[in-house]
Amino acid sequence: MGVEGKERLRSLESGAMALSGQLGKTVQRLRKAYNLSLSELAEQSGVAKSIISQIERNETNPTLATIWRLSQALDVSIERVLATSDEEPFIDKSSKADTPILVSDDGRMRLTIIGWIKTVEWLQWYDVQADPQGFLDSDAHQRGSVECLSVLEGEFQVEVGDAIQTAKAGETLRYRCDRPHTVRCIGTEPGRAMMVCILKAAVMD
Known part of the structure; x- marks a missing residue:
């Protein structure tokens, strides 16, 4: 690994430790606020x-x-638990080369993954670009x-x-995706x- 690679690794490790440290403080502060x-x-x-x-104790x-x-259990949003303090702001940037793209089986629909890896288990979002008649067949996601x-x-x-x-431009469709579903680009x-x-x-139920 070159010098530049080592510096980048040290920077990532430092950032991860800072976030981990803030997480431990947040959990402890909220627990004590509830007298738990x-x-x-x-x-x-x-x-x-x-x-x-x-x-x-920031040991894991x-x-x-x-x-x-x-x-x-602490009755707060996950964003608040994960958030850094006001004294520790951060801006994360992903380059185009580091942004994954999923392609449908027919090759006519492309989903650029712009969601954050920290939210992938509960929130995912994509920039969808499709050729006319392109479609994406998806299996069922977890129930609910x-x-x-x-x-x-x-x-x-x-x-x-x-x-x-x-739906046309300016409109939004919301639907259960805990069963097989298909998204298709219609028209010309x-x-x-x-x-x-x-x-x-x-x-929430």
Whole structure:
């Protein structure tokens, strides 16, 4: 690894440690604000007491699922738990080369993944670009998930089971995606849309 690569690695590690440190402080502050012991928070969240203790001492990097369970028990949004303090702002930038693109089986629909890796288990979003008649067949996501398709250009059609609906530029379709579904660019013009998938972890019953 060259000097530049080592510097970048040190920078990433430093940033990860800063975020981890803030996370531990946030969990501990919220727990104490609710006058909860480690055992009580463990019981309410389903996260082991030892894991919570390690998080507060910044001795582990918890999964997003663990953070989500703690946020539910502490009655705060996951964004607040993950947020850095006002004294530690950050701006994250992904280059075009580092942004993955998914291509449909017919090769006529492309989904650029612009969502944040930290939210992938509960929130995903994509920039959708499609050739005329391009389509994307998707398997069912986890039960209770919802997808939103906001059309920017052209016209799209969504099919879920026996339900079929279309939308033009400026319109949005919202639909259950916990069953097989198809998104299609209809008409003779190319289409573009913003797709947001809200997984069960973020959808309240």
